[in-house]
Amino acid sequence: MSNLMEENTLDIVLDVKVKVTVQLGSAQLPMRDVLELTAGSVVQLLQHASDPVGLFVNDKLVAYGEVVVVEDNFGIKITELVGSAKP
Numbered sequence: 001m002s003n004l005m006e007e008n009t010l011d012i013v014l015d016v017k018v019k020v021t022v023q024l025g026s027a028q029l030p031m032r033d034v035l036e037l038t039a040g041s042v043v044q045l046l047q048h049a050s051d052p053v054g055l056f057v058n059d060k061l062v063a064y065g066e067v068v069v070v071e072d073n074f075g076i077k078i079t080e081l082v083g084s085a086k087p
């Protein structure tokens with residue numbers, strides 16, 4: 001396959017939208033507790049505040065990071081790519 005053909009194919013794929021999700025934490029609750037949730041309820045997560053959050057692309061973990069605030073929005077600062085060696 002020629003480089004030009006490969007570049008054209010890659011250009012098409014690069015425009016495909018994927019679902020990006022950041023998982024802050026999780027918890028396991030009995031259904032009884034879930035049914036009792038109301039506005040103002042607090043659900044304690046299993047993660048600590050200092051733990052990294054997971055960045056998922058199409059439900060596959062690809063990186064870890066720290067939650068940051070950018071203007072009035074949340075963001076994530078990537079600290080480690082999954083599968084990459086730590087320095």
